[in-house]
Amino acid sequence: xxKQKPVIxxxxxxxxxxxxxxxxxxxxxDLGEVIVVAPDSPQSGMGHAITIGTPLxxxxxxxxxxxxxxxxxxxxxxxVKLARDKILHRKPDICLSxxxxxxxxxxxxxxSGTMSAAMEAAIEGVPSIGLSLLDYKFDADFTVAKQVAxxxxxxxxxxxxxxxxxxxxxxxxxxLTDFKGLKIxxxxxxxxxxxxDHRVDPRGKDYYWMVGKFVNMDQHSGTDVDxxxxxxxxxxxxxxxxxxxxxxxxxxxxxxxxx
Amino acid sequence: xxKQKPVIxxxxxxxxxxxxxxxxxxxxxDLGEVIVVAPDSPQSGMGHAITIGTPLxxxxxxxxxxxxxxxxxxxxxxxVKLARDKILHRKPDICLSxxxxxxxxxxxxxxSGTMSAAMEAAIEGVPSIGLSLLDYKFDADFTVAKQVAxxxxxxxxxxxxxxxxxxxxxxxxxxLTDFKGLKIxxxxxxxxxxxxDHRVDPRGKDYYWMVGKFVNMDQHSGTDVDxxxxxxxxxxxxxxxxxxxxxxxxxxxxxxxxx
Numbered sequence: 001x002x003k004q005k006p007v008i009x010x011x012x013x014x015x016x017x018x019x020x021x022x023x024x025x026x027x028x029x030d031l032g033e034v035i036v037v038a039p040d041s042p043q044s045g046m047g048h049a050i051t052i053g054t055p056l057x058x059x060x061x062x063x064x065x066x067x068x069x070x071x072x073x074x075x076x077x078x079x080v081k082l083a084r085d086k087i088l089h090r091k092p093d094i095c096l097s098x099x100x101x102x103x104x105x106x107x108x109x110x111x112s113g114t115m116s117a118a119m120e121a122a123i124e125g126v127p128s129i130g131l132s133l134l135d136y137k138f139d140a141d142f143t144v145a146k147q148v149a150x151x152x153x154x155x156x157x158x159x160x161x162x163x164x165x166x167x168x169x170x171x172x173x174x175x176l177t178d179f180k181g182l183k184i185x186x187x188x189x190x191x192x193x194x195x196x197d198h199r200v201d202p203r204g205k206d207y208y209w210m211v212g213k214f215v216n217m218d219q220h221s222g223t224d225v226d227x228x229x230x231x232x233x234x235x236x237x238x239x240x241x242x243x244x245x246x247x248x249x250x251x252x253x254x255x256x257x258x259x
Numbered sequence: 260x261x262k263q264k265p266v267i268x269x270x271x272x273x274x275x276x277x278x279x280x281x282x283x284x285x286x287x288x289d290l291g292e293v294i295v296v297a298p299d300s301p302q303s304g305m306g307h308a309i310t311i312g313t314p315l316x317x318x319x320x321x322x323x324x325x326x327x328x329x330x331x332x333x334x335x336x337x338x339v340k341l342a343r344d345k346i347l348h349r350k351p352d353i354c355l356s357x358x359x360x361x362x363x364x365x366x367x368x369x370x371s372g373t374m375s376a377a378m379e380a381a382i383e384g385v386p387s388i389g390l391s392l393l394d395y396k397f398d399a400d401f402t403v404a405k406q407v408a409x410x411x412x413x414x415x416x417x418x419x420x421x422x423x424x425x426x427x428x429x430x431x432x433x434x435l436t437d438f439k440g441l442k443i444x445x446x447x448x449x450x451x452x453x454x455x456d457h458r459v460d461p462r463g464k465d466y467y468w469m470v471g472k473f474v475n476m477d478q479h480s481g482t483d484v485d486x487x488x489x490x491x492x493x494x495x496x497x498x499x500x501x502x503x504x505x506x507x508x509x510x511x512x513x514x515x516x517x518x
Binding site: 042048049050051052053055056057058077078081082084085086107109110111116119123124155161162164165181182183184185186187189191194195196198199205206207208209210235236237238239240241242243244245247248251252255258259 | 301307308309310311312314315316317336337340341343344345366368369370375378382383414420421423424440441442443444445446448450453454455457458464465466467468469494495496497498499500501502503504506507510511514517518
């Protein structure tokens with residue numbers, strides 16, 4: 001008896017028409033039954049936003065040949081929730097988000113719509129991977145990223161990881177020849193140093209554009225930023241429990257007089 | 260010589276006109292120089308969204324007597340970034356976000372605009388607390404929450420915690436008489452089981468409202484959800500490194516053939 005094909009849910013935050021999601025669909029369509037539910041417009045920087053105050057639209061579209069696809073008016077996290085409840089009526093076997101046009105390593109996981117979709121799947125207990133290419137250009141070359149997506153998806157389907165862990169995968173700008181392979185890493189300690197560009201509108205009122213400069217403040221080795229610099233794709237296992245357990249123990253001792 | 264008063268930055272996600280932020284301002288204004296920079300409209304469920312594709316507005320307003328206040332067109336995270344760069348021109352000594360009308364315990368930290376503001380401050384190395392009352396009503400009673408805010412802010416200013424740790428504080432619906440005090444906890448493993456309410460608009464097109472049911476799946480003790488049920492305010496130390504270090508070590512062993 002033939003084993004049923006695994007169901008692969010694909011979403012992103014650049015919108016259903018971005019080349020990155022097309023590359024992802026192409027790279028894994030031989031591994032299972034691919035279903036696409038993705039935002040109908042770019043959602044970069046949406047973090048883990050969900051849509052509660054306005055209703056959501058969900059339209060079946062023909063974007064990828066032979067692949068059942070829906071576009072959604074909501075955020076990446078909304079797409080994952082809607083896909084499960086209204087389209088699949090079950091958990092997918094894996095959820096892939098991306099391939100993002102631009103990096104989501106280190107602190108970017110907090111701001112990233114790509115990663116929030118993967119995180120939403122992990123909350124549901126669905127194995128998931130967020131994939132991002134360090135090239136933010138529309139016509140970026142996804143060749144290496146596609147290979148990484150295929151390799152990791154095959155691995156995750158064959159040897160499932162514990163529940164509620166997701167992978168944050170970033171791929172350097174490189175060629176298949178120069179690509180060094182995968183590296184298991186930790187999230188670098190980094191931030192965006194924002195400077196707001198102050199302007200005055202035609203009516204004389206102030207406004208501001210956010211412009212940020214990425215600052216890697218991590219002094220130690222083993223980070224995703226290091227791995228990417230060295231030509232590896234970084235693979236960071238991410239958990240959804242954000243408790244600082246060491247700090248909790250410290251507070252239980254030091255705050256005894258207090259709580 | 261008199262020591263300079265600490266600068267207390269206050270923001271929220273319910274908007275600058277919500278009673279919760281007014282309660283927070285009142286509760287801590289004796290502890291330092293309070294500056295308010297908060298969204299000009301409700302931003303619940305915005306997660307860690309930031310505004311990159313549209314410009315931001317920032318207007319000085321008179322909302323709280325004797326307190327310098329600005330309203331911002333952006334998200335809670337935007338407010339913290341703008342406050343630092345364009346108003347304070349330095350780091351505040353502490354950042355307080357809230358008091359939110361509604362719970363932000365357990366998994367809600369991921370979706371919460373209140374917590375994203377506190378997290379943004381923590382990324383910057385600013386001590387920060389996100390505060391939420393379990394009562395989502397506009398006319399909720401913030402008496403206990405105000406006492407908790409004052410107690411914790413005083414403690415944090417007197418005995419700073421390590422950098423890049425923030426506190427997620429939730430306050431039960433209770434009275435000063437029945438209130439049990441603070442409890443150091445870990446984040447409960449929980450999720451929202453979403454069911455989308457399907458409707459049809461006057462033009463015959465489908466739309467969906469997100470409706471969720473909170474499900475606590477945590478089988479063990481010591482969680483924020485448990486503490487709140489027992490009448491305590493829950494205090495969870497949160498870190499901004501989401502790496503699952505145990506999983507990283509496991510992968511470094513088990514994936515040797517692979518990476």
